[in-house]
C-alpha cells in the first residue's frame with residue numbers, strides 16, 4: 001500500500017528499463033479548441049513504446065479529447081482547431097494526410113462495445129476485408145490470431161458464425177479488442193474500456209491489457225484509480241485541459257509531486 005492508500009503494482013521492468021525505452025508518441029504544446037472553447041492547453045508529453053499509459057482526471061478535464069487527437073478522431077467534429085504537434089514514430093500526424101493509414105496504425109476501443117450486427121467471425125474479419133484481403137485462409141488466420149490475442153478464442157471458437165451480439169458485455173468488449181488487433185496496429189487507444197463491465201470481466205480485460213503491451217503501445221482513459229494503478233506503467237493526471245503531472249504510475253500513486261494530484265487520487269475531489 002502506498003502513502004496515498006492506493007495499491008501500486010511495482011513495475012520493476014519499467015524502472016529498470018527506463019533508459020532504454022523508445023518514445024512512440026511525442027506531443028508538443030498541443031492546444032485544442034471546440035469552436036471558441038479551449039479544451040486542451042499546451043500539452044507536452046512523451047508516450048513510450050510497449051508501455052501502458054493511463055490518463056486520469058475528473059469528468060470534463062479533456063482525457064477523451066486528448067486521446068482522440070492521437071488518431072485524429074477529432075477531425076470528424078466540426079469547428080475543432082488544433083495547434084502544436086503530435087509525432088508518432090517521428091512523423092507529424094497532422095502534416096501527413098493519410099488519415100486512413102494513421103487510424104490503421106492507431107486503433108481504438110470505446111467505452112461501450114460497438115460490434116456490428118453480424119457474426120463474431122465477420123466482425124473481426126471486416127477491417128482486413130476492407131483493406132483488400134480476400135484469401136479465406138489468410139482471413140481465417142487473422143481472425144484466429146486476433147481472437148487469441150484478445151484472450152477470447154477458447155470461449156468463441158465453436159460459435160464463430162453466430163451473432164456477436166449474443167455474447168456477454170465482457171466478451172463483446174474483448175471482440176472489440178480483437179477487431180482492433182486484426183488491423184495490425186502499433187498503438188491501441190482505449191476510452192474507459194471497462195466502465196460498462198462487471199468486476200470479473202474487468203479483471204479479464206485488465207489482464208489482457210497487461211499482456212498486450214508486449215506487442216502494442218496502449219493509452220487508456222480510466223476513471224478507476226485502482227485500474228490505473230494496476231495496469232499502467234505511466235500516468236498522466238489531467239485537470240481543466242492541462243496535464244498537471246505525468247510520471248511513472250508507481251510515483252504518481254505513492255509520492256505525487258503536485259498537491260492537486262494527491263488531492264484527486266485520494267478522493268478529495270473529482
Ligand SMILES: Nc1ncnc2c1ncn2[C@@H]1O[C@H](COP(=O)(O)OP(=O)(O)OP(=O)(O)O)[C@@H](O)[C@H]1O
Nearest residue numbers: 034037039057058059060061062063064065066077
Ligand atoms: N464535441 C464537442 N463539442 C464541444 N465541446 C466538447 C466536445 N467534446 C467535448 N467537449 C468539451 O471539452 C471538454 C473536455 O471533454 P472530454 O470529453 O475530453 O473530457 P473527459 O475528461 O474525457 O470527460 P469524461 O471523463 O466525463 O469522459 C469538456 O468541457 C467538454 O464539454
